[in-house]
Structure formats: structure tokens, C-alpha cells
Amino acid sequence: MTDRDWREQVQALLGRATKLEAGEAKVMALEEAARLADIHGDTGMAFEVRGALIEAATFGGFPDRALVAFAWCRGQQQKNPQRFPEEPLLWKQKWVVGRLDEFPHVSRKQIEAALDDAEQCFARAGAGQRAMLKLRYQTARDMGDTALAESFWARWVEAPRDHLTDCRACDLDDELDHHIDRGEYAVVLEKARPLLEGRYGCAEVPHLTLGSVLYPLFKQGRLEEARNAHLHGYALVRRNQEFLATVGEHLEFLALTGNVEHGLRLFARHLGWALGHPSHRDRFTFLAAALFLVEQALDAGREREELALPRAFPLYAPEGTYSLRALRDWLAAQAEGLAAKFDARNGTTRFKELLFRTRRMREEVHPFPIPFPG
């Protein structure tokens, strides 16, 4: 391959990537471009391409690929800080570090080390505490350390904004979790209003928000609004596996409102994402919701179901008929397995409790028919 050839190929791949929607194809095109640059020893190009790759992987549902690309950039940065300054990597570091806890094989100690390291990097860049406090809050929350999470939350929301903090829409959306955890549903809905009314928005808001408010709306008896949030929100997230957990929230909502048939179709459509999803936390959210849904289907007297499940599914049946009991057992084993791994790593019981919460939802079911959006 001549020098010109491969540079043209890289440019063609980059061009192709910009035209693709968020997702695997886009990530793969950028990975291919990075490999070409690597083969030809063009570190500068390889570094630049990986910048785009980290972003595409983060927003396209491949946090593992973002992590690998970041680790490579980080290595170059450390070896040659003159050529590759730290600052432009910080924003990406935030994306990557914020998701480490979603891989159960990454140890607690490693997560803490990565957080401490990020804190030092941010401090060197003259950033305030806000971005770090949020990262620490979210990590502690995800890992089930409630007391620690609460203390970081209180400090985070009071810390002033600066050039490395997330956009207002994201920050506001992330604030909702705290109130959801505490069952403050009215507060959630009040705080979410500017996001739902479209006054603030970004690449992931209101996509995420419309999933988060489903349960609060349901609990407040605002079913029509919940249905609209479902229809609107699902349309926004259905094409990007980055939103697997949000799809899980939609499944849970459909099960809660007795829309089992509709829910099963969504489950079948998105199970493929869950099977290979790099974020095991998002897998858990989806599978736990699916478990609840299938339990609902069984309660409704369904036994066997025609479902278009993907080939990678371990119980895959080419003719497409599945026993719901077998499905339930498989989902339960998966969800419990993930919960056990996370709880063991975290040294807490959060995931077991999340499963328990899902199991208790049977008592909250309140039928409210919703048309299938197609």
C-alpha cells in the first residue's frame, strides 16, 4: 500500500463515519482508520482518529471500545506530553472514568485509582470541583455506597460550573436520579420540566429524561403524560444501543401498565443489544426489567410466545416459538448473576435490592393500554 493510498483510505473511513448514525458501524469505521494509522506508524493521525473514536464509542453504546482507545491515547500522552498535551483528553477521560464501574471485572481499587488520577488531571487544568464531584457521586451511587453518594451529591450540586462541567441539560438530568432514589417523584417531575419542555437539550437529553420520568409519572398517577413520554422517548432511543438501560425503563413501564404484548415486542427487538452490551450495568437494567415483563406475561396466563429473538440468544429457536417459563428462568439467572458479580465487587447489596424492587413491582401494576408505535 503506498503512502497516498492509506491516507486516502483513512480519510474515506473518517468521511464515512461522519455520515453514519451513532452505533457499531460508525465505531468500526473509526477503529479501522486507527489501525491503518497504526500500521503506518503515524502516531499523530492515530491520536486524532482515536479522539473521534472515543466520542463515537461513548455515544454509540461501546464504552469498552472508548476505554481501549482512551488508554492508548493516554499512553501516548504520558510518553510524549509535549506533543500530546493533557488538556484535550480531559473531557474524554470524564466519559471513560465515569463508566468504569459498569465493568464488574474492574476492581474497586482500580476505579478509585482512576478517579484520583482524574482529579489530579482536572486540578492541573485549573478546573473546579464540579465535574469530579459528579463523577464521584455517580460512581458511589452506582456502587451502592449510599452515604458516600449523598455527601458527594450535596457538594456537587452546590459547586460552581466551569469549563469542564457537563452541559446544563445533562447536569439537570443527572440530578433527577437522586430524587428518584429517594422516592421524591413530585420533585423529579418539577425539576425535569425544563428538559421535557425542550428548554435545555443535548445529544442525550431528553432521550434519557423521558425514560427516567416514566416511573415517577406512573407513581403520581399522571398516566397520559407517562404514555406520551413513553411514545416520544422510545422513538428517540430505539436506534442506539447507548440507551439500552433507558429501553429497560420503557419495558418496565409497559409491564407496569399491563402492556405485555407491546413490551414483548420491544424486548425481542432489543435483546440482541443486551446480549453483547459492554456495559454490564446497562445489561442488568434491561434484563431485570425484561424479567419483570415476562413474569407479568406468565401472570396473564401466557405460556408460549412467538418472538423474533436474535441468533446469539442461547435459547435461540429458529422457528421463533419460546416457552415463557424457560425465558423467565434464563432472565432470572442472568440478572441474578450480574447482580452477584456487581455486589461482590462493590461490597454492597445495591443490585440485589434493585432486583428485589423489580420483583415487588407486581403489586403496583395498573393497566393502561398504549398503542404500539411500530
Add this chain to the structure above:
Amino acid sequence: MGHRFQVNLRGIIDLLSHHLYSSPGVFVRELLQNATDAIRARRHLEPDHQGEIRVELIEKQDGGLPTLFFSDDGVGLTEEELHRFLATIGESSKREALEARRNDFIGQFGIGLLSCFMVCDELLVVTRSARGDGRTVEWRGRHDGTYTARTSEHPLERPGTQVFLVARPAAAEYFTPERVRQLASHYGGLLPFPIHLTAAGHTEHLNPTPPPWRQEYASASERRAALLAYGREVFDTEFVDCIPLHSEAGGVEGVAFVLPFSPHFHTKQKHRVYLKGMLLSESAENLLPDWAFFVRCVVDAQGLRPTASREAFYEDATLARARESLGQSLRQYLVELATEEPRALQRLIALHGLSVKALALDDDDFFRLVIHWLPFETTLGMMTLESYRQSFPTVYYVTTLDAFRQVARVAAAQGLGIINGAYTHDTALLEKLPRVLPDAQVELFSPSRLAQRFEEPTAEELEAVERLLHVARAALEPFGCEVSLKKFLPAEVPTLYGDVDDGAFRRDLERARQESDALYAAVLEGALTEEREEERPQLCFNLLNPVVCRLARVRSSEQLKLSVEMLYVQALLLGHRPLRAQELALLNRGLLGLIAAGLDEDDAGTGEVH
């Protein structure tokens, strides 16, 4: 009697012009909306009332500022209602509150009037209510927040409302005959009540015909021609075809135009939508199902709710049902093409294959109808699934570009067709095949298995290459690569590197670990340990290749090992696999070794001569 608004009027006007409206020109829409609402309200009282709207531009001969005059014969307002709208506006200092007011007649009337202050400083409203005591009320408002309201000395002969706007000097551009005509036709061209515009001494009926999809035509082809001409006029595009749209839910009617080019599949098509005949938006996005991005449409809806920005419809259950029905209209069109004009469908697939594929994915019956006409990229070129299946009873596919690149050349040389499933929807469509057509055989193809299909060497040949195999296995073991030896075409390919599904990513991961610092190397180690698969990549030597045949006869084990290692590195690089640290060392060592070996030979040769 002079009144003052309860609120800072300038603030509200600012709010309107900066946050609610895209351009000052929308005051024409607002006045038409008010007139329309008033006529509809009057029809509630008097079902036989026809209703009409008159617009007149009065230009001064002396060069003074022009005046615009709007009048309708709608329900009119009583004095009490006039005061009420001012009061409601007083409460509406927020955008959301203003929006909420739009839902009632009086509120909308007030907001509509206020929008006029974007282009004028003073407004005169003369109105007589069909419900009141027959009095005519006159309201004169100024942009500074003062107004007067009183019984008019020039009573109107019949109920209705007249609005007079004197142009603000800076906004005189909105008060020319061309501009007024353009704005009024733009917003009100589909209104069901006649609009007459008088300007420059000439009166014109701006909306003499109903929307083209509601007109009668002598024949289907005439209808098609008329609709396509309309599409050309609206979107300035020569469309391929037009499809009537209809939905009970939301009361939607209109026409979809088939684009003459393939759009990027993440471009949202911007549709022109009317709400009860009034133009709502030229860029509504959420009207059709996701898959239907091959059309742009014009529709009029009777019962959908606009969002605050008035740029789209509010996402509610009615819209979901309407979207479903409109999707059905489009689907019906495709089904008719499939059954009656398959050639036309094939042309459409060539342009809009992605839309058709997306629909086929969600819809089994449609899938059955079109799947065989859909084109796929294969190792033997583009072909429809039908022609592929005629040659290959089992459908083989790979899911990534990388895998496709690995197998493409060799598979093509073998005459083996493998489908590239890396494009949007293709893998999902193929995996759906056996579910919908139970006789179809579909198999995922792994590049590491390509070698299994090659011709095995005979026992004799195998014996001759036994040492090569042995040395190669030992040499490549440290790199986690297995070795096999087969006979395959093309003969000029010495080896084939077949990787496992996520092999490329695993190598990226390992290289990143080697390149990164201690902290991230450890983090990646955590990620690496998970779910390691048993399957390993494979280097398959081609016994039909002359170099490989010669290698089998090399006596020096050292030389043989070196050659094997170099073939391995070459295979990696040809397969776009950047080298890991240990492979890079191999390459460096190997190059030196080969040069040294070459020099030795040369030395030996020189020795003979002397």
C-alpha cells in the same frame, strides 16, 4: 379613558419576537388565525354562515407609511371580552403561560394581536360581536403599553373584526403588495374561507382552489400529474412519484412525494404541515414512522396538537396512531408496487433500499413480499437475495466489514458467495429469513472457518510439508495463532489469516495495554480477563502457492522459522492488523535475519567464483 397594561408590554413583545416567533412576518399568520377562529366560532352559532377574510394594503400617495387592513366576518368581540384578553395577557409573562393561552379563543386573539407590535407601533381594532348588544367597540393600543377602548362612533354594519396596522418605519418591508401577498398565500393558502387581497388597485382571491389532494380529476394520470406539479412548486424538486396519505386519527390528509435521490438515513425529512388549513410548519419531523425517510410530504391535520414552538406536533397517543396510519398508506403503496409493478418497485429499491429494508424488518408480510428483491453486497458483487439463493442454497453472511475484507478475495476466487452483513439492517434481515421462510438455511460465516472449506492436501503432500507445519506451529504458538495447511485459490496468496469475530478488537486491547501507563494497563487487564473465548485466530498456508511449496523444501530450520514468521507478519499487515510489541520485534529481527541470509548466500556465491 386611557388604560395601561398590567405588565411591561415591551417585555412581552420581546419575548414573542425572540422566543416564540421565527420572523416578524408571522404577524400575518397570527391575524389570519384570529380571523379563522372568529369565523369558526360564528359558524357554531350560525352553521350556514360562509365567512370570508379581506386584506387590504393602503399605500399613501404622499409617501407616508402604508397601513394594512384585515377584516373578517367572524364572531367579533364584546367590550368585556376585549378587556378580558388584556387581562389574560397580563398574567402571561412566561412563554409557557402564553402558550397555554393559545388554547382558548380570547387568549389566542390577544397573543395574535400583540405579535403585530413586531411591525407596527399602533394598532386599531374595531369589532362587533355577534353575541353582544350590537354595539361596535374600538380599541386603540400602542406598543408603549397604553390603550383606549370605547364605543365606536362608526358602527360596523354586521358582526366581525377589523384590524388596522400602520407600518413602523423600520418594518416597512412587510407592507409592500408583494410581501403581503406572499405571506398571506404562504400561511393561508389552504384555508377553507376565501381570502381576498386588495393592493395596488387590484383585488385577488388568494385561495380559490382547495388543496390538490381534495380536488377532482378526470383521470388517475391527470391527478398524478397535478400532484407532482404541486410537489415541484412546494419543494422545488422533481419527485419520482406521489402517494396519497390519509389518517382517521388526527384527521390527517395529504400527499407524500417520493424523493428522486437517496437521503442519508439519519437525515430527517422536513415535511410541510398545516393545522386546519393554516400553515404550521415547513419543517415538521415527527409525522411519519422512522423507516419512511424516502418521502417528503404536505399534510393538513384537523386534530393534532402543535408543540410550543409550533414547529412540530406534540407527541401523544393521537399522533402515534396517525403516524401508524400514515405508515400504512406508504406501506400500501409499496405493496401495490410489489404486486402490480415489480419493475417500479425495483427502481424504488435501488433509490430507497434502506427504507424498504427497515420496513421489511418490522413487518413480516412485507418482508415476505420484498425480501428476494433486496440487494446485498456479496463476495461475488452486488446481487439480489433471489439470485444469490439460486446459486447458494445456504445463505452465508458475515457481520462486520473486517470479516468481510478477510474473506472477500479468497471466497471470490473459490466462487463462494458470502454476504456482507455489515450494512444497516442487512444482518437482521438475513437472520429473520428462516423465521419467516422456514425452508431457508442461513449461517453465520466466520473467517477462521473459511479454511475448513478448502481442499485438504493428500497424505503424500502432507508428509512432504510435515516439517513446515511443525516449525510453523512452534513458531506461532507464542502469538496465540494456530496453523493449518490447505490448497486454495488464488494460488498467488501464500497464507490466509482468519480471525475470530472480535479478534481485531482483542488485538487493539492488547496493544493499548502495552502502550498505556500502569494505571490504565491494569484497568484493561480487568477488562481482558473477562469472557476470553477458546477460539483462536488461524494462519492457513496455501499449498498451491509456489513460495509455500519451496518453503517445504527448505532445510535450515532457522531459515524456515524466519520465513514463517515473516509470512505471519505480512498476513497481519495485509489484514489491517497493527502489530503487537512482540510482533514488531519479530519483524525487526526477521528483516535483519533475511538480509543476513541473503548476504550469506551472496558470500557463498562469491566464494565459488574465486
